[in-house]
Amino acid sequence: DARVTQTPRDKVTEMGQEVTMRCQPILGHNTVFWYRQTMMQGLELLAYFRNRAPLDDSGMPKDRFSAEMPDATLATLKIQPSEPRDSAVYFCASGSEGGGTDTQYFGPGTRLTVL
């Protein structure tokens, strides 16, 4: 049963530090999404990629966040410098555009705490 994987699962860091989160999409999926979940804002899209190219990153604070797909099996989300308001659960999801289904499969999430 193929699943999206994310590392680390938990991250505690201090304000000002760099944080890198990684996602491995399901093999063969060509679309990767980054979502952030907080109590205040709920689930919101940060960015998404298709065939490794960014399609929409309008939900991402550009001054401190960056998202990339170095290759088809790895997506990264980086925060530099981190701030306490970045504390949230970050989910990666993947899907297959053109695969006949709209389903997005979520990873287990990275719980980030910025002190």
Add this chain to the structure above:
Amino acid sequence: GENVEQHPSTLSVQEGDSAVIKCTYSDSASNYFPWYKQELGKRPQLIIDIRSNVGEKKDQRIAVTLNKTAKHFSLHITETQPEDSAVYFCAASDDRGSTLGRLYFGRGTQLTVWP
């Protein structure tokens, strides 16, 4: 962009009763509406979805209905069980002509099923 509203925010039912969660959306171009279930500390998992060319879809105890004219859709769970207790999210997709686009999520409904 799309705005999805979800009600109620909390719902308590007795085991065996039915539960209904309702969502409205604002963008008439949205054409894909999934429902996700999220247990505490876990990833969101798709439980059922519907496209705008269909008015109703059922999967065992779960059904979704869609009213395109009124721009609302609902999740119906019959014969509820304690294991149905979770947060349920509705979403609408802005697929921009693709089969897989970003999701706009409602704020979630905490469903509690009492034995």
